[in-house]
Structures are given as C-alpha cells and as structure tokens.
C-alpha cells in the first residue's frame with residue numbers, strides 16, 4: 001500500500017519519515033496557504049524531506065483547462081516526478097485528458113461521489129481522491145462512496161487507484177483500507193493518532209516499573 005501525509009510542514013515530514021513507511025506527501029492549496037511559504041519554495045523542500053523516491057502531489061489553481069495544463073507543466077518543471085492534482089470539474093476532466101497525452105501524471109481531486117471519481121479515472125487520472133470526512137460532514141456516507149469507487153475502478157478503470165483523503169479519525173482511514181484502497185493520505189493529527197494512545201504509554205511504563213523494581217535499572 002501507499003501511505004502519504006497530507007501536509008506542507010517540512011519539519012513534520014522529516015520527523016515522521018523516520019517513523020512511518022511514507023510513500024510521499026500530498027498537499028492542497030489550503031494546506032500550502034496555511035504554511036505561508038511560496039509553493040515554489042516548499043515543493044523542493046518537501047521532495048528533499050521524502051527523498052528522491054518519495055512522491056509529491058500538488059494542485060493547480062486555474063479554473064479553465066488551458067490554465068490547468070500550463071500550471072501542471074510548471075509544477076512538473078519544479079518537481080519532475082510530481083503528480084498534479086486537478087479538481088474533477090468539467091474543465092478539470094478536459095485538463096486530465098490533455099495531461100495524459102502530454103505524459104503528465106494526474107490525480108483527480110475534490111471527489112464527492114463515486115460517479116465523479118470514475119469519470120476522472122476514465123479521463124486518465126492515475127489517482128482519484130475521494131473526500132471521506134467532507135462527505136460525512138455533509139450527511140453522506142464517505143466510506144460507502146469509497147467502497148463503490150474502489151469497486152468501479154477495479155471493474156472499469158484498473159489502471160487508476162483510489163487515494164482516499166480527508167480524514168478526521170484513524171477509523172475512517174482503516175475502513176478505506178479494508179474496502180481495498182491501496183493508498184491513503186493522512187493529516188498530521190490523524191497520523192499521530194495511529195500511534196498515540198494512553199493505554200500504550202501506560203503499558204510501557206508498567207514494564208519499566210516492574211523491571212526497575214526487580215533489577216534496579218532500565219536496560220537489559
């Protein structure tokens with residue numbers, strides 16, 4: 001499977017790359033804007049943090065297909081291995097088709113339904129990113145959307161992968177993996193929740209206490 005962090009925080013990527021089996025980093029305009037750094041400065045730093053084999057995703061800002069294609073080319077000049085995120089609008093679908101012919105890899109983003117995600121895959125997107133928590137927050141069923149999209153891609157667009165996104169809890173991410181998704185992207189707080197649980201800390205402390213009492217030290 002492919003595990004990504006959804007962030008533009010270079011220091012946190014460096015820290016978590018030591019711990020997690022990271023495949024790379026995804027960003028979006030809100031994430032880059034919150035960091036306050038120019039995208040042209042932050043992308044090379046993120047690439048360095050994930051290493052030469054790490055994969056980066058960054059999104060275009062134009063609303064029309066021609067502008068999206070131009071920005072995708074600029075992103076590729078900045079980071080040659082980049083996967084360009086294109087919102088799955090009518091113009092976005094046209095851009096995904098053109099970028100496919102230009103050999104630029106894409107991810108269809110802002111996906112709120114299985115039908116929309118399937119269209120992105122059929123247009124040539126290598127990845128499709130359904131927004132699980134945002135669908136839940138609207139009263140929909142984000143996991144069900146992902147299950148349907150996963151099945152649709154397996155049946156009709158097997159060259160595309162679901163990259164499940166927009167999580168508020170580890171449970172949502174696990175449910176996507178159980179639905180068969182090969183790739184997920186986690187915000188930093190959810191990634192941290194995969195590991196930090198009070199019960200884990202107290203179990204380790206109890207081992208230390210018992211060892212210290214018996215042997216007067218904390219090493220083997």
Ligand code: E4P
Nearest residue numbers: 027028109129134165166167
């Ligand atoms: C994915 O493409 C998006 O960048 C992201 O996962 C959206 O997450 P949010 O709903 O937590 O903003």
